[in-house]
Amino acid sequence: MKKLLICIAGLGLMVSCAVEDMDDTVSIQNSDKENFEMYHSLDGAMDSFDLISESAFNEVQSSSRNSKSSCVSIELLVSNEEASLPGFEGYDYYSKMILDYREEQCQFDDWSGKLEYYVAGVFNEQWKDSTVFKNVRGHEGYTFDGYRVAEQNSTLSTETTKVFDVVIDGVITEPNGDSYRYTTNRNFTFENRFSADEVVILEESSLVEGITQTYFMKSESVENEPLVYKVACFNRLNFLRYPVQGSLDFTSSFGVNFNIDFGDGACDREVTLTGDNGESIVFDL
Template sequence: MRKFLICTVTLGLIASCTVEDMDDNVSIQNSDKENFEIFNSLDGAMDSFDIISEKAFEDVQSSSKSFQESCVSVELLVSNQENPLPGFEEYDYYSKMILNYTEEQCQFDDWTGKLEYYVAGVFNQKWKDSTIFKNVRGNDGHMFDGYRVAEQNEALSTETIKVFDVVIDGVITEPNGNSYRYTANRNFAFENRFTSEEVITLQESSSVEGITEAFFMKSESVDGAPLVYKVACFNRYNFLKYPVQGSLDFSSSFGINFNIDFGDGACDKEVILTGDNGESIVFDL
């Protein structure tokens, strides 16, 4: 319970004050929900930038030779010995694609900006890709300036389940101009990848730190309860917006701490938010 000082002033300018108790459960829950929605919108925007990386890989994979034009440059099998790429020391060759959609004649359907994409080990189970975003603005209005690196975890991958470790670091800006430093360490497991039965299991640790406003929040996967996404639940790509299972703990520098439970695997958008006080609210993503 919060204490509120309630004062009344009579015509004779004599103040009379009393202390009254007011239930603050609702205000705490609303504050939790608002901060979760900020975090979730930024996390969703990063999923959109991941899709840009995936499309870039598809373009590289479909290329049969090197080519260059005003907006796109592709080089296949670049010698790492002749042109060393930091972080790719264990690879003899890599491929790269530069997408420069900053000029008027180079507009793309989903985004604008400049993207440098590098990939190696595609066919030998040692996959690694690196994407550098330079003021890339998605069609939802968010902008990202930073990098994303993904590497296949050979020790955990099997013939049917591919596991990738992902690191993200950069500045993401909302359409309203608010900017945040976004960092994340993710571990993805893909089962039945690129099929209608695809299931993604995700464990992650992420943080968002305000640049244009005071804001700092961290999220951490709950042990034994990774996030689960199912293609069968929602349309392709949209499924990345709605985990259907798993749990995340949130903490912040301003005393807001809560848990989000995404459910038991059923195909819905319902989540349960539980605050430090043990009170819970249910809402849809």
């Protein structure tokens, strides 16, 4: 134990300082934990926006004809030759849905904004979808401007297990006004998809960069330890927020480097944070 000048860090910025008797290891770990929890909250917000894309896909898939209302417009089988869509050059047709939920009467499931959703190749095993978010606000107050593209990996996919390469790039703004550039590359494998036994296995590399303040943090899946999500562990809307297995390494621009281990597959929210010094703390998400 020794006297230290302890500065409580919020998103990499010094907020308040005090001289206290503290253990060096505990101080470092608590700082790591705070930064991980901030990162996890942004990642969780992005998962919520992912679910909006999934809902849009279900709407297009279940639609049998073109339709238009004050809030939603669906066009099926648009000719790419007549209305070319960047990134969809390999497809003859695509379908699109425009959701304009900026007006109060159009708000849906506690989110608002404008979303442009495009999907092609659903029935020929060459699935690709693209979602453009325009100031979309989620139910927890986060907003996202950017895009998400998912493309089926035909080399890795089988009839029973589909693998998708996902790229996300955009700006997330917290309820307090702080903004971050969020980019990620994800590789998803699905087992028993859209069922009560669904399992999602994820390998990813993500980056959060501060826009309104200096901040930089990157996470990357540990080799051979992808994140595992189980629908059976949590309800349908929340299961993507709580991995039950896998490991991520975190690095930053301000000396925060640590590992997060999500466990052995048991249905809990317990994680283990291990710092550069080898010391660990255990806490719940």
